Amino acid sequence: MEEPAHPAERDIRLQTYCLLTLTILAIGVALWMLRPVLVPFMLALFFVIGLSPLLDLIQRRLSATRPAAIGVTFILGVALVFVFGVMLISTYRSVVGDGDKYMAGVQSMVEAVQDGLEKAGLPIPDEIAEVMEHTEEFMTQRLKSVILWLSTALLDLLVNLGAVLIFMFFLLAGASSEARPTTGLWVEIEDKIRGYIVTKTVISIFTGLAFGLVLGVMGVEMAPQLGVLAFLLNYVPNVGPVIASLLPIPLVLFLMPEASVFYKSLTIAAGCAVQMISGNVIEPKVMGNSFELHPIVILLSLILWGIIWGPVGVLLAVPMTAAVKVLLDKLDRTRPVAALLAGRLEPLEQAIDREAMA
Incomplete structure (x- = not known):
């Protein structure tokens, strides 16, 4: 029978666990405080990991010089970041420009509910009638809040994209095929991350295209922008596809007043079907539990x-x-x-x- 641990040993072990807990908390606080620098750096790092095979291809297979390979790869990365920024700006302008349509759709929906209750001979409670009277004012305030939030987020994102490009250039400058090891811990991590990025990006592209195409065929406004958002949200496991499925609902309800209830339900169901097929059928078979x-x-x-x-x-x-x-x-x-x-x-x-x- 083994003797129990000495009290001094238990105290040392307890102190070790406490110090480890405090260290983890300190690291979390440091990551939060340094996010203005670490966020663009990590984005640039993931971009470079995804683009590094292209750098190797240009440098090895095409016998290009290192500066030329870095230049071509960096230009491609800048183009991808630029396209990403343009898509986000287009989405923002569409949301801001369609504010009046949203208000008209909400008002028409409120009026339709009132007419339906009156035709059915049902009385409208005073509390609900008061809420309906102030619906326009409430929606105007909420819309202004959303636009202000989008403006702040977009400005912050554009600033981060500039820092991302700077980090990308210096990371690519040190990512030549001769300088990188072929074995080791970092190579294992990099291979896993690269496989995830490439596979997830391909699946997200097809998901975004299918989602935007289906909504466009059904006549939903901002279908291309919703496809872009579905592409981005597909990077968020489990939660992202659900949010992407919910995004078209306000557009279908408020900006398609002439459509029947059946058609609106069919439109929402079609968008949800794309997300379900992508997240529950295609992605598990392609990626597995990598x-x-x-x-x-x-x-x-x-x-x-x-x-x-x-x-x-x-x-x-x-x-x-x-x-x-x-x-x-x-x-x-x-x-x-x-x-x-x-x-x-x-x-x-x-x-x-x-x-x-x-």
Whole structure:
């Protein structure tokens, strides 16, 4: 029978766990405080990881010089960032420009409800009548708030894109095929992230195109912009496709007054079907569980990185959590934690039993 651990050893172990907890909290606070620098840097890093195969192709297969390969790759990256910015500005202008249409749609819907109640001979309660009278004022205030939020977010994003381009140039300058190792921890992390980025991007492109095309055929306004948003939201696992499915509902309800209830329901169902097929059929078969992360861990990582870095943190939550898991899996003491992130409890239980018996 093994003797219990000495009290001094238990105190040292407890102090170690407390220091580890404080270190993790300090890292989280530091990531939050440094987000103006780290957010564009991480975006640039992920762009470079996705574009690095192109740099290798130009430099190796086409026998191009390193400066030429970097220049071509950087120009392509700038073009992608520029297209992304143009699409966001177009979406913002469409939302702002269609404000009057939204108000007219809401007002017509309120009037239709009033007419329906009057025809049915049902009395309208005073509280509901008062709410209907102030609907226009309420919607105007909400619309102004949304426009102000979009303006601030768009300006912040454009500023970040400028910093992203600067970081991209210097990261690409150090990403030659001769300088990069072929084995090691970073190579393993980079391969996982690159595979995720490339596969997720291809699936997101087809999802956005199908979503925008279906809505366009059904006559929904801003269908191209909704396709762009569906492309972006597809990077957010589990939650993104649900949000993308909900986005067309206000447009269908408020900006299609002549359409019947059946047609509106069919339009909403068609958009939801695209997201369901993409998220539940195509993506699992193509990607599988490449990162071996439990769905609960993915959801918690979305919340955590969203709190620390906002929308960009949500977009990058899964690959960053997967990178942390790879790091944890390389150390004996943290390997049970990596197994826990994958949804396996046995290694952690065995480690706890060993600690208790030590």
